[in-house]
Amino acid sequence: MKANSFGRRLTMTCAGESHGHSYTVIIDGVPAKIPLKTADFTDSMQRRAPGQSDFTTSRKETDEVQITSGVFEGLTTGAPVCLVIANKDQRSQDYKNLKEIYRPGHGDYVYQQKYQHRDYRGGGRSSARETVCRVAAAVIAQKILQKTKIEVIAFTQQIGPYQSQLSYQEKLCLKTKQIDQSAIRCPDNQVEKLMQDYIKELKAQGDSCGGICQIIAKNVPLGLGEPIFAKLKSDLSAALMSLPAVMGISFGKGFDCVTMKGSEFNDQQVIIDDQVSFLTNHHGGLMAGISSGQPLLINLAVKPPSSIALEQKAINLSGKTEIIKIEGRHDPCLLPRIAPVAQSMVEFVLADHYLLRSPGFN
Ligand SMILES: Cc1cc2nc3c(=O)[nH]c(=O)nc-3n(C[C@H](O)[C@H](O)[C@H](O)COP(=O)(O)O)c2cc1C
DSSP states (O other), rough: OOEEEEEEESEEEEEEEEEEEEEEEEEEEEEOOOOOOOGGGGGHHHHSSSSSSTTTTOOOOOEEEEEEESSEETEEOOOOEEEEEEEEEEEOGGGGGGGOOOHHGSSHHHHHHHOOOOOHHHHHHHHGGHHHHHHHHHHHHHHHHTTTTTTEEEEEEEEEEOEEEEEEEHHTTTTTTHTTTTTTOOOOOOHHHHHHHHHHHHHHOOBBBBEEEEEEESOOOTOOOOHHHHHHHHHHHHHHHHTEEEEEEETTGGGGGGGSHHHHSSOOHHHHHHTTEEEEOOOEEEEEEOOOOOOOOEEEOOOOOOOOOOOOEEEBBTEEEEEEOSSSSOOOOSSSHHHHHHHHHHHHHHHHHHHTTOOOOO
């Protein structure tokens, strides 16, 4: 399992299991002299943490980040920064009955077949709790991006059949604070209640639901992305598709391009007041895999969480079919929780590409 590092100039290497001692992430390639202290992580870690509302799992974790290397007298030294996040609120007994059975839709079956030995508690390495590492690493990415005007936001665009009706222009004005005022991170007040009722209804039935998380990166300068195998769209896709429960990614108009004509899809350009302008942003801020200077617009399809209380058929370690009902604390819908994690991954990729384009950092 040698694939726990991500990035090019700026890398993160992650380790840890859901019910193990702790998670560790080593961020290498961090420029020297960036101010960094444990309190810098608090807001981001709290935004990712479970137990914030009725719409997420009630597991409570403080997710305090310990800095164990790479910082001296409050400043990064250019050496690898190592961060440790302890696991505190495990309830491994909830998972005892899952030792002998493969939960449908989880990694249990493939992990067991591939490695012949697995930590079944809370999904072990396959647990989405690993995203603490990504969010912690992105706090450093945010500090690198402070040298630019890049700003990344992520929010709930759709849950089940209910879609946000905010226009592209309205979305461009959104701020993270505003998004976080909604318990499900949907900044459209008109549909928020419908989405909440839908989640509650499915939760009451012991079921779960999926949706779309939208990410917008504003003020991305033209020129990020390295042809041909480090295109910005390839690295963003790798970063975001590696997130648990993400089933698809699209940029700009995405799959709608299939039914559009070239004359409709092309982002035409004009000069207004001596400035190059695009009439549309159907490509989602990228052309030939290079940022165009327009906002990046990304959609993620997020599946309904697999852990549901309804009866389902599953197979056990002895190869027999059983009926399973999943107990424990689980998210009935992942949309409220995935936005901060997706935002973090985009920030990390943009910081990485920014450093690739900016020689002179030590
Ligand atoms: C932040 C976050 C929280 C999650 N919480 C749960 C959960 O409570 N219950 C669940 O069944 N899946 C949850 N998932 C999804 C599973 O981790 C994921 O479906 C599983 O590891 C299998 O991976 P795959 O969906 O990518 O195939 C969560 C995902 C994320 C990103």
